[in-house]
Amino acid sequence: MNSSSLTHTYSIGDLAREFDVTTRTIRFYEEAGMLTPARNAQTRIYSDQDRIKLKLILRGKRLGFSLAESRELIEMYDPASDNARQLKALQAKIRQRRAALEQQLNDIRVMQHELDAAEQRCQQALQGLEARTKTTKPE
Amino acid sequence: MNSSSLTHTYSIGDLAREFDVTTRTIRFYEEAGMLTPARNAQTRIYSDQDRIKLKLILRGKRLGFSLAESRELIEMYDPASDNARQLKALQAKIRQRRAALEQQLNDIRVMQHELDAAEQRCQQALQGLEARTKTTKPE
DNA sequence: CGTTACCTTTACGTTAACGTCAACCATGCA
DNA sequence: TGCATGGTTGACGTTAACGTAAAGGTAACG
Structure with missing residues (x-):
């Protein structure tokens, strides 16, 4: 609609495919309080922000950080x-x-x-x- | 005895202190087949070789490797x-x-x-x- | 209108990497 | 001689990070 609205949204499956993780993993990160996607009724809707956070979590993982540690890192951003x-x-x-x-x-x-x-x-x-x-x- | 014999030995406690891990951890690595120290009766006796291996395992750990992965790395040495x-x-x-x-x-x-x-x-x-x-x- | 593709929640299962007792020897030393 | 120190073998417990299965909801497609 608005071509200046560059703010994409993603389904859980989109992100799972992009980062090669399972949807279970993404939901798990939400349970752990690391992601808080919007909802359309029941369905999760991920923003670019959420996508970035997931990226950070996974980078932390590659570096051997625990989720708790990654959470700390993310909190340093704001x-x-x-x-x-x-x-x-x-x-x-x-x-x-x-x-x-x-x-x-x-x-x-x-x-x-x-x-x-x-x-x-x-x-x-x-x-x-x-x-x-x-x-x-x-x- | 032999001053040219530079081959030290270590008790499990020695290594635990040096690398700041518990003795349980070291025994666990042995259970996992990653260390095979000599024995004096029951007591484990670690050589310089064993010490190096432990070092490698712990470095792998710092880099986020699993024990299985560290094992592979160690096998690359010979x-x-x-x-x-x-x-x-x-x-x-x-x-x-x-x-x-x-x-x-x-x-x-x-x-x-x-x-x-x-x-x-x-x-x-x-x-x-x-x-x-x-x-x-x-x- | 059925089936296919995604999505949801709930809940129990699994694996790695140790932690934590318990119960037991051996040794030096005050 | 007693006890503190450090070693041993079980064996069960724990935590993180998901996996997996069940049971169901919805939207599009042919």
Whole structure:
């Protein structure tokens, strides 16, 4: 109707397909209080906002965060807090998260090098096998 | 005895303290077939090798890997396989892992920027509060 | 008007990764 | 000698994060 209204809506199935999760999973996140889609009678209707939140949850999941942790991360997005104490607490959490991410970055770098080494060993083992199949008979 | 014998051993408590896990956790990893410490009668005796394996498991955990996935990673360390088919499979897994790590790297970078932004919003909110406490009375 | 495709709620089941006893040895030391 | 410390094996409990099945509602399609 309104071409300037760029605010899409999604069914639960739409989101499930897009992010490759089951509808059960999405409903579970709602039970956990992490999503609060609008309703058309019984049927859930998801906004772009909801979609973004789901995206954040799933990214958190890929990084090994629990739902509780992801919830915290999401809450950092709108410091609706007008309370200095809460804001300080939020900053502390941000610092914690940052440290955890640094640790993960390190872990990943180390693991990448180890994968490099593992792959080289694989290559060499394969070349060793191939060399032998040219001189000795395979089976 | 032998000063060149740099092969330390550890009790289960040693390792638990070093890595900040419970002994139950370490025994659980053994049940799962991921650790096979030597024994002095009943008592478990961990070698440097065992310690490294535990380290790998815990790093995997920090990266959100399941124990099964960590097990695969650890198996990549000794391509004891003399079978070309297995080596190919191992290479495929290495590629998979690498892709997952790339994804994680991206996730982390994005999340770091978002934490930056969140922190700025916090700062501004706090400064906003402070400004008002100088003109209007607090409480 | 039946069936197909989605959607709903309710509710019990499952798996991973440990936690938490209990009941029991071994060892050093005050 | 007693007891604190640290180790052992069961075995059952717990929590998170969904899976799965049952029973039903609605809208479009042929």
